[in-house]
Amino acid sequence: MAAPIDVHSAVAEAAAEIAHARKDILRIATAGSVDDGKSTLIGRLLFDSKAVFEDQYAAIERASRGDYVDLALLTDGLRAEREQGITIDVAYRYFSTPRRTFILADTPGHVQYTRNMVTGASTADLAIVLVDARKGMVEQSRRHAFLASLLRVPHLVVAVNKMDLVDWSEEVFERIRDEFSAFATKLDVPDLTVVPISALQGDNVVTRSANMPWYEGTSLLHHLEHVHVASDRNLVDTRFPVQYVIRPQSDAFHDYRGYAGRVAAGVLRPGDEVQVLPSGLTTTIAGIDGPDGPVDAAFPPMSVTVRLSDDLDVSRGDLICRPHNAPQVTQDLDALVCWMADTPLVPRMRLAVKHTTRTVRAMVKELQYRLDVNTLHRETDAPQLGLNDIGRVRLRTTQPLFVDDYHRNRVTGRFILIDEATNATVGAGMLTPAG
Structure with missing residues (x-):
C-alpha cells in the first residue's frame, strides 16, 4: 500500500520551486487618482534602483521643468501624456534588484480610463494605490481599491504620497491609514500595507526616511522585495x-x-x-x-x-x-464584466468569448445589474453597460467552456469578449458566484 501524500508539504515544496523558477518575479500595478504621483513613484523606483541608463536620465533632465528632474517622464511616453501631465495608457516597465525581478504596470487614474486600470491589474500579484496626503482618500482611491479587490489582487499597498507637502505629519498619515483600513473592511483584501512616502524626493521609497522617524515600518521597495507571493498560486487544481x-x-x-x-x-x-x-x-x-x-x-x-x-x-x-478534480463544464457564464467599448453592451448582443486557449461564440442572455464602483450599489434597472461600466452579465455560449470561479483560479476564471466584426476586445469578464 502506497504511503499517504503530505499535501501541505507538497504544496510548500511546489511554491518554493515556483519562486525559484520565476526568479521571483513580482507583477505590480499602480493605481490612484490623477496627480497622486504614480508615474513619479515608478520613475523614482527605477532611478533609485539603478535601472535608468545615463542617456535616459539626461533626456528627461533636459525635458523637465522646474527644480526637480521629472521622473514621471520615464513612464509617460505618449505625447498627449506629456502635454497634459497625466497617464492615459498602461505603461509597463521592468527592473530588478538582487532579490527580485519586477514588472510594473503604470495604470491611468482618470475615470474614463477605468478599463486600462482593469487591464493592468488583471495579472498583478500586488497593487499600489497612491493617495495624495493633502487630499486624503478621494473617489478614485476607493474605485481603484475596489477594482483591485474585484480582480483578486492578493496584496494591496497604500502609498500615502507627498508627505513633504504636509510637513511629514504623523497625524495626517494616521488619519488616511485609518480611513482606508475602514473602507477595506468592506472589500476582500487579504493583505493590506500602508506606507508614507515622498515619490518626488525619494523618502521611504527605496530607503527609510529620516524625515519620518515616527514611522516604524519598512521602505516601499523593501516591502516589495519581501512580500510572499509564491503561495498565492493555485497548486491544487491541475489545469x-x-x-x-x-x-x-x-x-x-x-x-x-x-x-x-x-x-x-x-x-x-x-x-x-x-x-x-x-x-x-x-x-x-x-x-x-x-x-x-x-x-x-x-x-x-x-x-x-x-x-x-x-x-x-x-x-x-x-x-x-485530473480525473477527480475537473473544472466546471458549462455553456452558461455568470460573470462580472468590465465593458471597454463605446458601443454599449445590451441583452441579445452576440459576441465571441475567448477563455484560456478556447474561443467560442456567445449571446448576452441578461444584464442583471450595473455596479456603482463608488458606492458599491447595484443598479438592477440598468438597460445597458456603457464604456468603463462594470456589471453582472449572463452569457450563453455555443460550445462548452471549462471554467473555475475567479477567486479559485484567476486564469480559468476569466475571459475576454470580442467583437466578431472588428476583432476588437470589447470586454473582460470574471466568473464569480452570484451574491
Missing part, C-alpha cells in the same frame, strides 16, 4: 489549457506528439493520471518537455509541452486536468 499541438514533420521525430501550453494551476509530473476535456478520456503523462529539455514537474506559470501515453484526439482549446 493545462492546450495552446498548440506539436507534431514535427521530420524522420527523427516522426513519433513525437506533444501538447504545448502554459500551466494555469496545479502541478504536472510524468506518470500522473490525467483527463482531457471535452472528450473526458483519461491517460497518463509520458513526459514533460521545457525549453531546455525534459523536466520532472511543471507548475504555474511554466510554458511546457506535455506528452501523453496514449494517442488521443487533443487539439487547441482542450484542457488537461
Whole structure:
C-alpha cells in the first residue's frame, strides 16, 4: 500500500520551486487618482534602483521643468501624456534588484480610463494605490481599491504620497491609514500595507526616511522585495489549457506528439493520471518537455509541452486536468464584466468569448445589474453597460467552456469578449458566484 501524500508539504515544496523558477518575479500595478504621483513613484523606483541608463536620465533632465528632474517622464511616453501631465495608457516597465525581478504596470487614474486600470491589474500579484496626503482618500482611491479587490489582487499597498507637502505629519498619515483600513473592511483584501512616502524626493521609497522617524515600518521597495507571493498560486487544481499541438514533420521525430501550453494551476509530473476535456478520456503523462529539455514537474506559470501515453484526439482549446478534480463544464457564464467599448453592451448582443486557449461564440442572455464602483450599489434597472461600466452579465455560449470561479483560479476564471466584426476586445469578464 502506497504511503499517504503530505499535501501541505507538497504544496510548500511546489511554491518554493515556483519562486525559484520565476526568479521571483513580482507583477505590480499602480493605481490612484490623477496627480497622486504614480508615474513619479515608478520613475523614482527605477532611478533609485539603478535601472535608468545615463542617456535616459539626461533626456528627461533636459525635458523637465522646474527644480526637480521629472521622473514621471520615464513612464509617460505618449505625447498627449506629456502635454497634459497625466497617464492615459498602461505603461509597463521592468527592473530588478538582487532579490527580485519586477514588472510594473503604470495604470491611468482618470475615470474614463477605468478599463486600462482593469487591464493592468488583471495579472498583478500586488497593487499600489497612491493617495495624495493633502487630499486624503478621494473617489478614485476607493474605485481603484475596489477594482483591485474585484480582480483578486492578493496584496494591496497604500502609498500615502507627498508627505513633504504636509510637513511629514504623523497625524495626517494616521488619519488616511485609518480611513482606508475602514473602507477595506468592506472589500476582500487579504493583505493590506500602508506606507508614507515622498515619490518626488525619494523618502521611504527605496530607503527609510529620516524625515519620518515616527514611522516604524519598512521602505516601499523593501516591502516589495519581501512580500510572499509564491503561495498565492493555485497548486491544487491541475489545469493545462492546450495552446498548440506539436507534431514535427521530420524522420527523427516522426513519433513525437506533444501538447504545448502554459500551466494555469496545479502541478504536472510524468506518470500522473490525467483527463482531457471535452472528450473526458483519461491517460497518463509520458513526459514533460521545457525549453531546455525534459523536466520532472511543471507548475504555474511554466510554458511546457506535455506528452501523453496514449494517442488521443487533443487539439487547441482542450484542457488537461485530473480525473477527480475537473473544472466546471458549462455553456452558461455568470460573470462580472468590465465593458471597454463605446458601443454599449445590451441583452441579445452576440459576441465571441475567448477563455484560456478556447474561443467560442456567445449571446448576452441578461444584464442583471450595473455596479456603482463608488458606492458599491447595484443598479438592477440598468438597460445597458456603457464604456468603463462594470456589471453582472449572463452569457450563453455555443460550445462548452471549462471554467473555475475567479477567486479559485484567476486564469480559468476569466475571459475576454470580442467583437466578431472588428476583432476588437470589447470586454473582460470574471466568473464569480452570484451574491
